[in-house]
Amino acid sequence: MRQEHGAERSSVQPGDDVISTKRNYAMAAAAAGVAALIALVVSRFLDLPNISLVFLVAVLLVAIRSSKGPALLCAGLSFVIYGFQFLPPHGSVFIHREQDLLTLLFFLLVAVLTGDLAARHKRQYVQLQAAQRETQALLRFSERLASATDLATLLQLLGQRLGPEGVALRLVRVEAGTVQALAGNVDALTELERITACWAWTHGKPGGYDSHNLPHPHWWWWPVSSSEEPLALLGVRSLSAARLDDRLRCVVESSLHTFSLAVARIQLTQALADERIRAAAEQLRSALLASVSHDLRTPLTVLRGAIDTLALLDERLPSSERQELLRDTRLETERLDRYIQNLLDMTRLGQGALHLERDWVTPSDLLAAALQRLTPLLGSLQLKTEVPVALPLVYVQAALIEQALVNVIENAIRFSPVNGTIEARIFVAEDEVGFAICDQGPGIPEADQDRIFDMFYTAARGDRGGQGTGLGLSICKGMVVAHGGQVSVMPASGQGTCITLHLPVDEQPVGESEEGSTGCE
Known part of the structure; x- marks a missing residue:
């Protein structure tokens, strides 16, 4: 099983070292040639030591435009051209005077240092731009996550951040060795994937298998946690390659903290909503029990009293009192009927089962x-x-x-x-x-x-x-x-x-x- 830690990995950021290509090296050679032509023109007006500045400018420009390799090539070519064309004897690679040799070596040293320094500053500038773009992307990602209301939306936003490469995403929990799906891809896990998920959940570390010999790409798991409490596992799987490339892993790791906070927020919101529903249901149950005990018992008590009175004193009751008891019985019966009808209507409305026959x-x-x-x-x-x-x-x-x-x-x-x-x-x-x-x-x-x-x-x-x-x-x-x-x-x-x-x-x-x-x- 392979595990990884974000701090131990060397991430490849977009815009890092620019790859030296044939075009860059051709540009370096051309720059040395152009510098030689310019040096021939200005040699009529400048002293020999000042001519080397033309070649230094060429080396500096190449370093800024490309990278360290082409800059060193330009410095080497400038060294040869300067020694061959401008130091006596002209047209010869042999240098007789020690002063000229020192001048040439000093020129080479300055050219190499200048090219390396310019290339290094450019590399830092490119890295700074890449870091700024990454920070802005994370900020936009955080803003989008803040408006998400469910886990499926979070996965969709993370998929957009990972870029156009085809990836499958899922959120799961592990309970008693069983992987439970929370959101996202619902494909069945292989036994190997289940084992890696359990390992990542137990150890709180990213985990998965990387092998080109596996029959299909496998899930990589990242723990989603907040305050040391595991919330879920984020599963990422490539749809086009046997393994996740380093860029995707780097983006996942840089986004994981913000993503974890969003998952914690949504789960907390859902827990609070569930608690409110439970509290409302308990309140409704209590109110319904109190209502039933009062509004059913009251008319039933009146009905029972009237029936008992009629049963005990039927012949001895005056006709007017008997009619009053019967009227009260009817009124309480109608009241009871209305109450039961209200309960039925409430149930139909609450369950959405009210079908209109207009x-x-x-x-x-x-x-x-x-x-x-x-x-x-x-x-x-x-x-x-x-x-x-x-x-x-x-x-x-x-x-x-x-x-x-x-x-x-x-x-x-x-x-x-x-x-x-x-x-x-x-x-x-x-x-x-x-x-x-x-x-x-x-x-x-x-x-x-x-x-x-x-x-x-x-x-x-x-x-x-x-x-x-x-x-x-x-x-x-x-x-x-x-x-x-x-x-x-x-x-x-x-x-x-x-x-x-x-x-x-x-x-x-x-x-x-x-x-x-x-x-x-």
Whole structure:
């Protein structure tokens, strides 16, 4: 098994030493020749020692344009040309005066040092540019990772950073010797790949096998960790070669820390979201149990008391008291039926199983049906209705909208004071029909107006019917939204609250319309 450490590897950065090519060496030879021609021209005006500066400039330019090798070639050619052409005896490679020999050797030394220094500075400049590009690329990579919301997106961004070379990426965890996929490539692992993954996970070091004799490329694994805690393994496999090249490994290693932080962030976000869901589910369960224990037990207690009274005192009860017990029994039975219906509707809405069976319905019929169901609950309350003369039809499932109206009207009845007034209005505004139900209750604080549609939210202040289940308005909103409408709440004129159901008006069927009346009851 082969392991690697980023600090022990020599990485190959883009733009490192420029490879010496024939073109660079040809340029070096040409530069020496051009320098010789220029030196011949200026030799008429300059002393012999100054002519060597022309060749030094040529060596310097070659070093800057190419690399150390061509610069040394230019220095060597300049050394030969300078000694052959300009030092006496001219046209001979033999030098008779020691002074000229020292001059020539000194020129060679200066040329070599100048070329090497220029090449070294150029190499550092190229490396600095490459490091700057790498830093900018890492910065852009970090910015993209910061906007990712899932592990699959992280792998996609890492794949883009690795470049056009075909690579497969995957994130896995190792639990009890089993490799569990988290995201990315889902190809089955060979036994050798599973072993290397377990080794990398256990030791916290990159690992894999490199061999050109293997039947197919193998995965290389890098530990993804945060604060010494293993989070996952990053698997990288070449799609076009038997092994990962050094450039790809270098990019993976330089990106691994930033990638690990992004994985930790996403896993933490997912853990927090899961915890919130668990907390919400527990809260919902507790609220549902409390609601069931209260709202089922109360009508059942009344029913059992009425039945026991009738059973024990049937013949001795006056007719009026017997009728009152029967009326109470009926009211509690209807209340129990509405509560069970709300529970069923809540379940259907929560599971997305609410399938609409629409038909063309007159808005006034929907309101009339809802009011008829709740007439026994009105008691001393006054009811005022206002319906325009002409109303468009609405394309809805009548039973659901009727139930939504029942929930809103029942809510208004519960919060209206004794001898108060409830107003039920239908209005038309552009492309919608509205049902406004207004009461004279204590009203709803502005801060709580959005919360009244939350499941199990109840407001005890002003509730004459005892604290409700907190399901009615939530279910009402779900039913209306399922029809493409919305529910709004606002203070009533004077005192109380108006809750309005807004339903869209679709293109009317030919020959269909409703003729209504305006009035108050």
